[in-house]
Amino acid sequence: MSDTHQVVGPEEPIVWEQYETIEQQEEANTFGIWLFLAQEIMFFGGLFGAYAVYRFKFPAEFHEGSLQLSIPWGAVNTSVLLLSSLTMAMCVYHTQRSNVKKQINYLGATLLLGCLFLFIKWYFEWPDKFAHHLVPVLDWNPAPGTFTDNAHAQMFFVLYFIMTSMHALHMVIGVGIGIWLLWMSKTKQLGENRYLPIEFFGFYWHFVDVVWVFLFPLFYLV
Amino acid sequence: MSTGHQLLPARVYVINALVLGGLMLLTVGAYYAPLGRFEFLALPIAMVIAILKATFIILIFMNVKYSSSLTKLFAASGFFWFLILIAFTMADFLLPELGSPYLDLASPGKSPLP
Numbered sequence: 001m002s003d004t005h006q007v008v009g010p011e012e013p014i015v016w017e018q019y020e021t022i023e024q025q026e027e028a029n030t031f032g033i034w035l036f037l038a039q040e041i042m043f044f045g046g047l048f049g050a051y052a053v054y055r056f057k058f059p060a061e062f063h064e065g066s067l068q069l070s071i072p073w074g075a076v077n078t079s080v081l082l083l084s085s086l087t088m089a090m091c092v093y094h095t096q097r098s099n100v101k102k103q104i105n106y107l108g109a110t111l112l113l114g115c116l117f118l119f120i121k122w123y124f125e126w127p128d129k130f131a132h133h134l135v136p137v138l139d140w141n142p143a144p145g146t147f148t149d150n151a152h153a154q155m156f157f158v159l160y161f162i163m164t165s166m167h168a169l170h171m172v173i174g175v176g177i178g179i180w181l182l183w184m185s186k187t188k189q190l191g192e193n194r195y196l197p198i199e200f201f202g203f204y205w206h207f208v209d210v211v212w213v214f215l216f217p218l219f220y221l222v
Numbered sequence: 223m224s225t226g227h228q229l230l231p232a233r234v235y236v237i238n239a240l241v242l243g244g245l246m247l248l249t250v251g252a253y254y255a256p257l258g259r260f261e262f263l264a265l266p267i268a269m270v271i272a273i274l275k276a277t278f279i280i281l282i283f284m285n286v287k288y289s290s291s292l293t294k295l296f297a298a299s300g301f302f303w304f305l306i307l308i309a310f311t312m313a314d315f316l317l318p319e320l321g322s323p324y325l326d327l328a329s330p331g332k333s334p335l336p
Contacts, residue, residue: 030293038300045304049311056315071250078246086239089283093232199285206283210276217268221253 008098009191026196033200037207040170044211047163051218054159058152065147065156066222068134073125074220077117081209084113088202095198098191103198107185110205111178114171121168135161160219167215170208177201228288238282245275 019025055062091106133141136158147153181201184190190198249271257264281287286297 027290027292030289031296034293034296034300038296038303041300041304045307048304049307052308052312053315056312071253075246075250079243082239082242082246085242085279085283086235089235089238090232093230093235096229203284206279210279213275213279214272217249217253217272221249221268 006098007191007193008100008188009194011193013193029196029200033203037203040207044163044166047159047166048214048218051159051163054155055218055222058149058155060148061152062156063222065153065160066220068129068132068146069160069220070125070128071220073120074216077120078212078216080113080117080120081212084110084117085206085209087113088205092195092199092202095185095190095195096192100185100188100191103190104182104185107178107182107198111175111182114175114178114205118168118171118175121164129157129161163215164219167208167211170211174201174205174208177204228285230285230288234282238278242275242278245271245278249275 013022015022015025019028087106087109091103091110094102094106129135130139132143133139134157136154140154140157142150142153178201181190181198184197249268252267252271253264280297284297286294289297
């Protein structure tokens with residue numbers, strides 16, 4: 001370590017009472033976050049299972065439904081999330097090296113990109129569905145001839161709205177947690193000896209990105 | 223002082239992001255590519271590319287490649303569970319009547335009920 005290197009956060013890794021070494025503690029914590037992500041896989045897995053069934057049953061309507069979605073906006077959103085994954089990884093990188101300023105900047109960039117994703121969904125994509133009366137329960141009145149069978153096509157949009165809403169809710173929760181971590185970073189609590197909070201938030205963020213990676217081809221590119 | 227965690231150089235993350243961007247372009251390109259007789263391959267191709275993207279995100283961004291075997295096992299088991307869900311659910315739809323009294327190939331149309 002050079003003389004000018006400032007350690008941010010704890011001076012040395014803090015080992016909790018029930019663990020013998022820091023490696024054991026980190027291993028246990030990592031195991032715990034993956035347990036949580038496994039639960040998230042179950043959460044979205046059920047929805048993807050429903051998608052698989054209805055796509056198999058109504059292939060024509062699923063194709064017609066996907067024509068109503070905007071591929072350019074979907075591609076932009078995918079790029080935004082991929083970029084946010086990169087900035088999140090860079091934030092973890094700088095936290096591991098106690099670079100507070102860059103850590104805060106990259107975390108801020110990640111959250112801004114997340115908000116951009118939500119903004120695009122909220123301001124461009126979903127209102128367009130309302131304008132075309134393609135929202136089940138709230139405003140379902142597609143133009144005649146758009147779909148082979150309106151009831152079947154409704155299932156596509158039910159799944160579209162439920163799955164993208166659940167994904168967006170995860171993004172909103174992520175942004176909320178990220179703001180808390182931003183505060184922790186600003187108050188210099190996270191550094192090379194305490195970066196697991198940022199790393200595990202990164203895992204959550206990357207997982208939400210993985211879900212979108214599957215949502216994009218399954219809804220927009222049928 | 224360091225916790226012994228594997229620290230990766232920044233360029234690994236940047237290269238990974240570029241690879242993912244390329245795969246995203248491939249996803250969109252594969253959608254528009256004319257497949258002709260192989261139209262039925264559109265979904266498998268899209269899913270293979272999506273699984274590749276997910277693999278890169280999980281291995282590099284989520285550090286699973288440099289993690290312990292326990293972490294690798296747990297990460298894989300979650301997705302393996304999802305595979306079981308899809309496989310058995312779709313089996314119910316693709317093979318609905320296997321082993322049922324309604325599948326009497328020798329005498330089609332005959333009702334199994336007395």
